[in-house]
Amino acid sequence: MDERKRDSMIAYLRHRIEEFGITPEDLASALANEQTEARYLSATGDTWTGEGEMPQWLKQAISAGQSLDHFKLAPKAAQPVPSSRPGVDWRNDPFAGTPLARQESHSR
Structure with missing residues (x-):
């Protein structure tokens, strides 16, 4: 890479670093974690x-x-993806375990 392109890239990176509030410590930490x-x-x-x-x-x-x-x-195991459906407390459901509870709701 020629010197002019290198200087241009450095200026661009400095601008983006300032724009996102990245500190030298952030960069050092990210590079250390990339090992x-x-x-x-x-x-x-x-x-x-x-x-x-x-x-x-x-x-x-x-x-x-x-x-x-x-x-x-x-x-390393992948982090579990959180469910997009809200949790349901089936302890107080009078229909839990019956065929009625296994039917999908059509009122959505």
């Missing part, structure tokens, strides 16, 4: 993201007969 998460974990707490050269602890474990899958971390 690649570990995909493999040893019993002693050593981690590897799966990128780059395989670490020595993992090479040794594999050469000793352990499988790579043994060290693989489970993916």
